[in-house]
Amino acid sequence: MSVEGLRERLRSKKNIVVAEGYVFEFERRGYLRAGCFVPEVVLNQPELVRSLHEEFVHAGSDVVLAFTYYGHREKLKVIGRENDVKELNLKALKIAKEVAVKTGTLMAGNICNTTVYEKGNEGAVATARSMFKEQIEWAVESGADFIVAETFSDYAEAELALQCIKQYGNGLPAVVSLNPHSKDQTSDGLTFPEACRKLEEAGADVVGLNCGRGPKTMMPLIREIRKVCKVPICMLPVPYRTTPNQPTMQSLKDPETGKQAFPADLPAFACSRTQIAEFAREAKEVGVQYVGLCCGNASHYIRVVAEEYGRRPPASKFSPDMSEHFIFGDKQHVKDYHATSLLPNM
Numbered sequence: 001m002s003v004e005g006l007r008e009r010l011r012s013k014k015n016i017v018v019a020e021g022y023v024f025e026f027e028r029r030g031y032l033r034a035g036c037f038v039p040e041v042v043l044n045q046p047e048l049v050r051s052l053h054e055e056f057v058h059a060g061s062d063v064v065l066a067f068t069y070y071g072h073r074e075k076l077k078v079i080g081r082e083n084d085v086k087e088l089n090l091k092a093l094k095i096a097k098e099v100a101v102k103t104g105t106l107m108a109g110n111i112c113n114t115t116v117y118e119k120g121n122e123g124a125v126a127t128a129r130s131m132f133k134e135q136i137e138w139a140v141e142s143g144a145d146f147i148v149a150e151t152f153s154d155y156a157e158a159e160l161a162l163q164c165i166k167q168y169g170n171g172l173p174a175v176v177s178l179n180p181h182s183k184d185q186t187s188d189g190l191t192f193p194e195a196c197r198k199l200e201e202a203g204a205d206v207v208g209l210n211c212g213r214g215p216k217t218m219m220p221l222i223r224e225i226r227k228v229c230k231v232p233i234c235m236l237p238v239p240y241r242t243t244p245n246q247p248t249m250q251s252l253k254d255p256e257t258g259k260q261a262f263p264a265d266l267p268a269f270a271c272s273r274t275q276i277a278e279f280a281r282e283a284k285e286v287g288v289q290y291v292g293l294c295c296g297n298a299s300h301y302i303r304v305v306a307e308e309y310g311r312r313p314p315a316s317k318f319s320p321d322m323s324e325h326f327i328f329g330d331k332q333h334v335k336d337y338h339a340t341s342l343l344p345n346m
Contacts, residue, residue, distance in 0.1 A: 003104055006146045006173045007205060010232045016106075016290045017306045018063045019056035020210070020236055021297030023070065026052075027263070034263045036078045039071050042092045043084060049092065053099040059299040060306025060313035061105070061292070065148060066096035066139065068110045072131045075115065089135060093142035100145075109139025109147045109172075111164075113179070117157040119188060128157065132164035139169075146173040150236075151211045151294075153179050153187040155195040162202055174203070175290065177210040177234055180221055182247050192221045193228045200231045208234035211294040214242035214249065214271065215279035219286070226286055234290035235283050239271040239301055249295070266296060276301050280308035 009016060023039065026032045031041040031048060042049055053064045068089050076082040093109065100107035114131050118124040132149075139147055147165045152158035158176055165174040176199050178192060185191050190198070196207040207229055209218055218237040225233055240249045252261040252269050261269060271279075276293070283291050291309065293301055303315045323330045 003100075003106065003145075006106060006175075010205065010289060013289070015284070015309050016062050017060050017302065017309055017311065018065065018234075018236065018290060018292035019059065019061035019297060019299070019302040020065060020292055020294045022049075022052065022065070022067045024263075024295040025298060033079075036075065037070055038075050038079050038081070039067050039069065039088070039092070040079060040081065042067055042071065042088050042095075043081075046091055046095055050095050050099060053096060054103070055299045056302060057099065057103045057105055058313065059303040059315045060311050061302055063106045063108050064096045064100040064103070065108045066110050066142075066144070067092045068135060068139075069112050069150075072111075072114060072135060074127075074131065086134075086138070089138045090142065093139060093144065097143050106145040107143065108175070109136065109142070109144035111135045111147065111149050111161055112151045113153065113157060117154060117160070119154060119156045125160065128160060129164060132161050133168050136164055136168045140172065144172060146175060146205070148175045148177075150175075150177045151179045152177070153181060155186045155188050155190045155198065158195070158199060159202060162199060162204055166203055173205040175206040175234060176204040177206075177208050177236065179212045180209050180218060180248075181212055182251055184221065191224075193224045196225045196233070197228045200229050204231065206232045206234050206290050208236075208288075208290070210234065210236035211238060212248045212250070214238055214240045215275065215282075217242040217244065217247040219279070219282060222283070222288060223286055226288075232289035233287070234292075235288045236292045236294045237279070238294050239276060239296045240266055240269045241271055241275070242269075270296065271301075273300065273304050276304045277308050280305045284309055 023037050026041045027034050071088050073082050073085050097107045114128040117128040149161035186195050199207045215237045222235050238249045246252045250262045254261050306313050322328050
């Protein structure tokens with residue numbers, strides 16, 4: 001099956017819906033550990049990774065993102081499995097490619113913040129470059145349609161990742177996104193609009209933000225980025241109710257205990273589906289062409305995003321329809337098919 005590529009879709013002004021959030025979802029399910037957040041489920045239960053890819057596509061994702069986020073040498077060292085880095089990457093890429101071919105979607109390779117990068121430290125920069133190089137080359141070898149480079153706090157590390165995609169990516173498109181922490185600038189002092197504009201000038205096909213902030217606190221930055229960037233922009237917030245006083249998921253505090261909610265108590269701050277629909281509508285109005293959700297995402301959320309972007313994915317067959325509910329539904333329907341005298345007073 002011939003699948004239209006990322007650049008072709010973007011040039012024809014088509015929107016791209018992208019499901020991320022694999023790390024948090026598998027942590028919730030009990031297949032990787034919060035803290036190290038290493039995607040060892042790829043090695044231990046690969047069939048579950050395949051299933052989640054299929055579930056996200058069913059819900060409306062146009063992209064199967066290979067689960068190689070934090071699947072690099074430095075993270076694998078934390079759990080003593082650095083020698084498994086090639087096996088993990090190739091297995092994750094193979095699974096993603098098979099699902100993409102089966103479903104007629106795009107497969108993306110994935111690189112991310114290295115956790116070792118330090119601007120001005122030649123050794124750290126060289127280490128980061130080698131980590132990017134091997135993951136990009138594995139993605140090319142496995143038939144990726146494009147490369148996602150994401151969750152960078154430093155502009156300079158994002159720029160290095162983009163340089164590596166240009167050098168080792170065999171011409172594949174690059175989607176590069178920054179992680180907005182509490183300050184409205186990168187860790188190395190650039191505003192996000194300035195940083196995204198520089199990434200655009202350096203040759204990124206899509207630029208923008210992912211992770212860190214929820215929809216409410218990411219959107220103001222996205223509006224400013226849209227004003228200065230000509231290339232398509234991406235927005236993939238976390239689905240949590242962040243506020244101006246607590247703008248990131250890491251800064252959220254439990255109101256009862258005053259303790260940090262990240263990561264175990266974040267569900268108490270989960271966005272409603274209505275809020276996700278509002279986010280998607282606003283993103284579409286702003287002109288976000290590459291849209292999705294990051295850590296905390298689940299298939300019911302991505303279905304909402306897809307629907308707000310005008311899609312009817314297979315999962316939409318089962319979108320809520322409260323007219324069929326025996327209490328809250330259509331009165332005549334309830335009268336015809338249920339014992340209305342038994343209904344509780346609501």
